[in-house]
Amino acid sequence: MAAMEEWAFPTRYDQDYLPDPDSPYWFPVRETMDPAERDAAVLVRLREVMEYAYSTSDFYKTKWDAAGLKPADITSFEAFxxxxxxTKAEMRESQATHPPFGDYLCCDESEVHHIHGTSGTTGAPTAFALGRRDWEVIADNQARILWGMGVRPGDTVFVAALFSLYLGSWGAMTAAERLRCRVLPFGAGAQGMTARAVTWLARVKPAAFYATPSYALRLAEVAEAEKIDPREFGLKVMFFSGEPGASVPSVRQAIEDSFGATVIDCGTMAEMTPFMSASATAGTPDGMLLWQDIVWHEVCDPDSFRTVPYGSEGTPVYTHLERTSQPMIRLASNDxxxxxMEDNPCGRTYPKLPEGVYGRIDDMIHIRGENVYPTEVDNYLRQVEHYGGEHQIVVRRTGSMDEMIVRAECTLPDGERSEFERSTGSGLQSLLGVRVTFESVDARSLERAEHKSRRVVDEREHTKRG
Ligand code: 8LQ
Structure with a gap:
């Protein structure tokens, strides 16, 4: 086995490197090596990252001292x-007592190059500090993943996501720059911007496009309303992060049909930037591969946080292998x-999430003993004829009973919807195994997401979030 390319910690990549233009891989060795050999190298790296975090942050030192473990003890994955x-709560607490970055900042404050953060709509915001060297490494990591998606130097990459605290847009931009692409940092979220995006896409005809899946569907609607076929944009690859969608079969199909491009799912968490470390590739376009030499991904039992065997469900737990500013070591995702682990058509020897990330544990609706994933409703409705493209799920308690109301748009006129309502309602009920009160509303009457969709309104007191 040849040596792993640029495998050192702290990481510094050659900023001029580009792979052989005919290679599907950026780093052929790291991407296609025997997974057992890669894991052995990762285990050494985990210890190095832990030594680094232990010696540079009170947060990790205190946490691991309390657990009675030292980085040197990590001699096996069982130990890890x-x-x-x-948890996110610990990070919020750390930032409250050590503002603004918390005592898990492992580099000098003068090294901080970018500050991003959570939107703070559901609680106190969290600040992400990204070091100067880390930013460069992130760009390199994600350029490598974009290469895997089939994006090439000279391609125009249209970034249609919020340019603000959100790291998705910035991460896509810096990666595309490193790949020597042309970036169009269009953004999203301002009034009238979606119609302007249609104009720009039609004019510039980019090769690649980045957004949330919800936003791509909204963009297709706006284009169609303006009598422009989104296929005329000539997009080759569309990559998405931020929410489930690109791996939800009917959502993926709707995007592919509208734009005629390859749909790629990617994304872990903003804290985990390079967040594209879970990503599909041009040769393995379905699901997401776990690029284990960039971020160590575990899928764990949500109570014990021990890994579950391949083939099983669990919650992702993430560890940075190359970050030095705010390295996350076993960050619980709650997803x-x-x-x-199977042979991937693209030849990369990484494990895979065949259905992507389904959603967050706390977005799952628990109703009368059943668990309902909001994405199941989305996937179903999108296959129904005359569905208007958007819906809402309301869960409320009436007396002692929980009730689930699904309100979906319908393209038929008001007087002609009884069959649509009857068959969609009963179809949903048998799919989900719970009673559903189904209502139709006019097409285009529900709000479209400019960022991530929020379709569930849970009115039950005991599940209200802070
Ligand atoms: N989340 C993110 N990507 C997802 C995906 N591909 N499939 C399903 N759920 C996904 C900056 C990147 O877009 C990552 C990001 O969105 O970071 P955030 O804003 O911290 O949100 C992270 C959450 O988005 C994850 O925990 C998933 O629930 C979801």
């Missing part, structure tokens, strides 16, 4: 699985997925 997970 005993490392307590980091749900299933992982497998």
């Amino acid at each position: 699985e005993q490392v307590p997970v980091v 749900l997925t299933r992982w497998v």
Whole structure:
């Protein structure tokens, strides 16, 4: 086995490197090596990253001292699985007592190059500090993943996501710059911007496009309303992160049909930037591969945080292998997925999430003993004839009973919807196994997401979030 390319910690990549133009891989060795050999190298790296974090942050030192473990103890993956997970609540607490970046900032404040953060709509915001060297490494990591998606130097990359605190847009931009692409940092979210995006896409005809899946569907609607066929944009690859969608079969199909481009799912969490470390490739376009030499991804039992066997469901737990500013070591995602290890058509020897990430554990609706994923409703409705493209799920308690109301748009006139309502309502009910009160509303009457969709309104007191 040849040596792993640029495998050193702290990481510094050659900023002029580009792969052989005919190679599907950026780093052929790292991407296609025997997974057991890669894992052995990763285990050494995990120890190095932990030594670094232990010696540079009170947060990790205190946490691991309390758990009675030292980085040097991590001589096996079984030992690594005993490392307590980091939660978002702990990070918020750390930033409250050590503003603004928390005591898990492992580099000097003068090294901080970008500050991003959570939107703070559901609580106190969290700040992400990204070091100067880390920013360069992130760009390199994600350029490598974009290469895997089939994006090439000289391609125009249209970034249609919020340019603000959100890291998705910036991460896509810096990666495309490193790949020597032309970036069109269009953004999203301002009034009238979607119609302007249609004009720009039709004029510039980019090769690649980045957004949330919800936003791509909204863009297609706006284009169609303006009598422009989104296929005329000539997009080759569309890559998405931020929410489930690109791996939800009917959503993926709707995007592919509208734009005629390859749909690629990617994305972990903003804290985990390079967030594209879970990503499909041109040769393995379905699901997401776990690029284990960039970020170590575990799929764990949500109570014990021990990994579950391949083939099983669990919650992703992430560890940075190359970050030095705010390295995350066993960050609990609170998401749900299933992982497998099989031969990937693209030749990369990474594990895979065949159905992507289904959603967050706390977005799952628990109703009368059943669990309902909002994406199941989305996937179903999108296959129904005369569905208007948007819906809402309301869960409320009436007396002692929980009730689920699905309100979906319908393209038929008001007087002609009884069959649509009857058959869609009963179809949903048998799919989900719970009673559903189904209502139709006019097409285009529900709000479209400019960023991530929020379709569930849970009015039950005991599940209200802070
Ligand atoms: N989330 C993110 N990507 C997802 C995907 N591909 N499939 C399903 N759920 C996904 C900056 C990147 O877009 C990552 C990002 O969105 O970071 P955030 O804003 O911190 O949100 C992270 C959450 O988005 C994850 O925990 C998933 O629930 C979802």
